[in-house]
Amino acid sequence: MLRIVGATSAFVALPGTTLAVTALPVIWRGRALGANASITLYHPNRNAAAQIVKACVKEVRRLESIFSIFDPGSALSELNQLGFLVDPPAELGALLTQSRNVGDITHGAFDVTVQPLWRLFVDHFSQLSADPEGPPATAVDRTRRLVNYSAISVSARQINLLKKGMAITLNGIAQGFITDRVTDMLKAGGVDQVLVNMGELRGLGRHPDGRPWRVGLTNPLSTDKFSQIINVDNRAVASSGGYGTRFGGDGRFHHLFDPNSGSSANFHAGVTVVAPTATLADALSTGFSAMPLDGVRAVVVELDQVSAIVTADDGSVTNI
Numbered sequence: 001m002l003r004i005v006g007a008t009s010a011f012v013a014l015p016g017t018t019l020a021v022t023a024l025p026v027i028w029r030g031r032a033l034g035a036n037a038s039i040t041l042y043h044p045n046r047n048a049a050a051q052i053v054k055a056c057v058k059e060v061r062r063l064e065s066i067f068s069i070f071d072p073g074s075a076l077s078e079l080n081q082l083g084f085l086v087d088p089p090a091e092l093g094a095l096l097t098q099s100r101n102v103g104d105i106t107h108g109a110f111d112v113t114v115q116p117l118w119r120l121f122v123d124h125f126s127q128l129s130a131d132p133e134g135p136p137a138t139a140v141d142r143t144r145r146l147v148n149y150s151a152i153s154v155s156a157r158q159i160n161l162l163k164k165g166m167a168i169t170l171n172g173i174a175q176g177f178i179t180d181r182v183t184d185m186l187k188a189g190g191v192d193q194v195l196v197n198m199g200e201l202r203g204l205g206r207h208p209d210g211r212p213w214r215v216g217l218t219n220p221l222s223t224d225k226f227s228q229i230i231n232v233d234n235r236a237v238a239s240s241g242g243y244g245t246r247f248g249g250d251g252r253f254h255h256l257f258d259p260n261s262g263s264s265a266n267f268h269a270g271v272t273v274v275a276p277t278a279t280l281a282d283a284l285s286t287g288f289s290a291m292p293l294d295g296v297r298a299v300v301v302e303l304d305q306v307s308a309i310v311t312a313d314d315g316s317v318t319n320i
Helices: 046-067 075-082 090-105 115-125 137-144 174-188 278-288 293-302
Strands: 002-005 019-021 026-032 035-041 084-086 152-154 158-161 194-197 201-204 213-219 222-232 236-240 270-275 307-311 317-319
Touching: 026 046, 035 046, 035 174, 046 075, 046 090, 046 174, 075 084, 075 090, 075 158, 090 152, 090 158, 090 174, 090 278, 115 137, 174 194, 174 201, 174 236, 174 278, 201 222, 213 236, 213 270, 222 236, 222 270, 222 307, 236 278, 270 278, 278 293, 278 307, 293 307
Parallel strands: none
Antiparallel strands: 002 213, 019 026, 026 035, 035 194, 084 158, 152 158, 194 201, 201 236, 213 222, 236 270, 270 307, 307 317
16 A cells, blocks of 8 residues: 655546646546556646546556456456457456566466465355354365466467466556556656556656655555655555455455465565566565565565565564
8 A cells, every 4th residue: 555645635626537637737536456546747738638647547447458357348357267368468468478477586476376265265254154264274275276377378369277267366466567558658648757556656757846756655554654655766666465455353364365375475564665667566565475574585686676665563674
């Protein structure tokens, strides 16, 4: 959970649209893949800026129709239902390829095929008499065998899930991908001072007053407070933590899964990653959530222009 610090909150909504405009800046607020989203840009021409933002929002909706796991008509939903997809959208193939690369980088901690585990835990805890200890170990082990990102075959002509019962979620990387796409569109439109938030954040240039963009990191142990404020200068930021969606009452089970154990990942209270792109930051923050601290440190050391902020359950923070 990330928040923009110091951005103006005054705006006037245009009739029939969520686009909001002041003289400066131009702000759009809405939703993207189920998360709060916004675009804050500075542009000398108000009307031109409004048209650029409208084009970006249209592209966001198009990408949602590909990546959304909640839309039964999306390309991803069709792939999960059939186990294959003929003539897939290029963006889906590209994102699955990037997902596989991050899976390799994190030694399997980031795995887009954890969706069957999500479904297992959701179904279990939706029962009125659900065992607070979670699904039976036999069910977890059986479902975990379906988790293997290397069992996805991707080509321009067809995508195949090589194990029956496999399913993909892109919730740990697609928001970053959409953030990057919007940022690239804005840059191509001549915008060089913008902060894009499509569930993950990416800044271009600096704030018009000359300082870097300022981003507040939500404290994973107290989500109504900031843990710290960081500067973002032509970088992207993403955060992950079990505080996002929890199952059961004691907080042990949540939406971030450890592919190795088949249960929720509880190595850290929260992880924030700063990286050159939002796609990479998003995926790494998800993957690092399922890795011990030494593993996170080893991966960061090997990567260029990547840093991580890891918060432990006791509130201690490690900057890598």
